[in-house]
Amino acid sequence: MKVTVCRKEHFNAAHRLHNPEWSDQKNQLVFGKCNNANYHGHNYDLVVKVTGEPDEQTGYVLDMKILSEIIEKNVLDRFDHKNLNLDTKEFKNLIPTAENIVIVIWKILREKIDKQLEIKVILYETERNFVEYPSN
Numbered sequence: 001m002k003v004t005v006c007r008k009e010h011f012n013a014a015h016r017l018h019n020p021e022w023s024d025q026k027n028q029l030v031f032g033k034c035n036n037a038n039y040h041g042h043n044y045d046l047v048v049k050v051t052g053e054p055d056e057q058t059g060y061v062l063d064m065k066i067l068s069e070i071i072e073k074n075v076l077d078r079f080d081h082k083n084l085n086l087d088t089k090e091f092k093n094l095i096p097t098a099e100n101i102v103i104v105i106w107k108i109l110r111e112k113i114d115k116q117l118e119i120k121v122i123l124y125e126t127e128r129n130f131v132e133y134p135s136n
Contacts, residue, residue, distance in 0.1 A: 001053060001054075002052060002053055003051070003061050004049050004050065004051040004061070005049070005050050005051075005061045005062060005064060006047055006049045006050075007047070007048045007050075007067045007068055007071060008045065008046065009045075009046045009047075009048070009068075009072070009075070010044065010045055010046065011044050011046065011079055012041060012042070012043050012044070012081055013041060013042060013044060013080065013081070013082050013083070014039040014040060014042075014083045014084065014085075015034075015039060015040070015041075015042075015083065015085055015096040016035060016036060016037070016039045016040070016085050016096075017031040017035055017095055017097060018031065018085075019095060042126070044101075044123060044124060044125060045123075045124035045130075046071070046075065046105065046121070046122070046123055046124075047121070047122040047123075047124075048071055048119065048121055048122075049119065049120040049121075049122070050062045050067060050113060050117050050119050051117065051118040051120075052117040052118065061117065062113070062114070062117060067113075070109065070112045070113065071109070074108050074112055075105055075109070078090075078108075084096040084101070090104045091104075098123055098125045098131045099131050101123055102121050102122070102123040102133045103133050105121050105123065106119065106121045106133045109121065120133070120134065121133050
């Protein structure tokens with residue numbers, strides 16, 4: 001019997017949606033306000049879901065304190081109060097759309113969480129706009 005445990009976190013980050021292969025006009029047309037040359041920020045909400053069978057000895061799928069520490073050390077410390085375009089290696093050559101951010105976070109966490117456990121990451125860019133990975 002599988003159970004899903006969830007941890008919600010929060011971080012703030014700035015970014016700019018800009019494709020350097022396009023003209024300024026095309027970037028503005030496609031990305032609009034999100035292409036602001038001075039960047040813009042979001043108050044992101046992050047939900048990490050971990051699914052598996054509870055351990056027979058502890059009853060945990062994954063100790064929530066450990067999950068919180070993994071997220072803090074590997075995601076929040078890396079992205080919180082950062083300019084994603086300028087301050088992070090992950091987005092030096094990758095447009096930091098919500099879609100790309102959620103995939104990057106999933107890949108980071110996948111390396112840190114037991115492979116026998118399934119993980120899903122949901123990233124809220126605003127109250128109304130959010131993405132999840134994997135999508136199934």
